[in-house]
């Protein structure tokens with residue numbers, strides 16, 4: 066697995082990495098390519114097919130590893146003019162310069178560049194699949210026809226596919242014409258109707274080590290983010306209380322139970338980011354945009370309408386907001402975060418003046434959580450690790466009360482909490498956070514302390530705190546903090 070991570074690291078450094086024939090399933094996990102070891106497929110009258118446990122499974126059972134049928138990375142969906150790396154850099158610089166001073170210029174630029182183009186990533190995947198079918202028509206009969214939507218009734222219940230881009234539509238049409246040379250016309254008609262929906266309703270996002278603070282930086286793996294269509298994983302249904310977590314290394318996807326599961330229970334993943342699962346059904350459904358309503362486990366809400374709600378439909382503190390905040394100097398940033406926290410908690414605008422404070426619509430709970438993390442990072446950077454630790458503790462509380470069990474973001478937060486506690490010289494607290502971080506990491510990712518240190522090595526290299534002094538320096542004796550908190554002999 067460590068060799069695989071080395072290969073993934075190398076791929077992530079390449080400008081516009083290509084997928085991923087180089088990444089093969091390591092021998093030690095190859096038995097997991099067989100999904101029927103611990104699970105079986107069953108039919109449910111409402112949800113269709115789904116995976117069910119065939120035996121009692123303890124938390125941390127690796128169920129499945131899968132290689133995709135096709136995958137597309139986000140960089141492949143960049144608009145053509147920004148595909149030139151030189152132009153990209155120039156564009157980035159412009160953005161940075163413009164941030165505060167030249168709002169008017171920003172507006173002018175927006176006028177000239179037009180609206181954001183629609184994402185075409187699903188259609189890029191569709192084109193890849195059609196190209197693959199030209200060489201390997203059995204893929205349709207053996208695999209793709211097994212995936213939802215399988216029947217004409219299922220198909221008829223879905224909204225029509227609308228291609229967001231004329232050029233892509235022409236490409237799809239041309240590939241369908243070429244397919245008519247190798248497949249019967251009625252099969253090609255079937256493919257043209259069903260394949261866009263198969264893509265739309267089965268693809269999974271794929272991100273490597275995305276919980277790490279180093280993820281968006283030069284040593285992170287954000288260049289490998291994309292979407293992929295998998296065969297057996299496509300049969301996992303959605304639950305807002307999932308008992309299965311998934312994680313990726315490149316395009317290899319791993320599925321693991323996050324809690325004890327009893328024989329006969331359904332095994333579900335979440336189709337939503339875990340940090341929005343604690344929101345109301347209205348908000349969850351606004352983001353899910355699927356052909357079913359996610360109303361909570363206890364009720365069957367297939368097709369049910371959920372009431373409209375005040376407040377944003379999506380998290381406000383997205384990557385752009387976070388990048389903008391991280392571009393500020395620390396003191397300015399803390400003020401800006403405090404201001405945003407007030408809004409996020411509904412304590413300040415944009416609701417009407419007459420509105421009671423308690424009635425003001427808040428943002429998502431993960432907005433507050435992410436702002437608190439940014440503030441903790443900032444306080445650590447300016448040497449206030451005691452105050453940072455209080456915020457890391459609040460972030461731990463969020464992950465343990467609002468997220469599914471053993472969520473990987475809890476590992477990152479416990480790791481940072483341990484490092485902040487060590488920085489304050491509080492060895493007991495540091496050790497406690499460190500142990501839980503390692504235990505949770507091992508449950509989800511396996512590989513003991515070695516693999517934890519390997520996955521976290523770029524985070525350990527970040528200079529997030531000043532050089533330790535006082536009790537922390539006495540504890541460390543010149544060693545790097547991770548050596549003290551996660552020594553190799555603890556495995």
Ligand SMILES: C[S@@+](CC[C@H](N)C(=O)[O-])C[C@H]1O[C@@H](n2cnc3c(N)ncnc32)[C@H](O)[C@@H]1O
Nearest residue numbers: 111112113114213266267299300301302303357
């Ligand atoms: C990725 S497929 C999952 C496997 C699918 N059930 C099948 O029969 O192949 C996604 C589709 O399954 C159904 N589905 C998944 N989770 C569901 C849920 N919680 N409630 C109702 N339908 C669900 C929806 O039709 C959705 O578009």
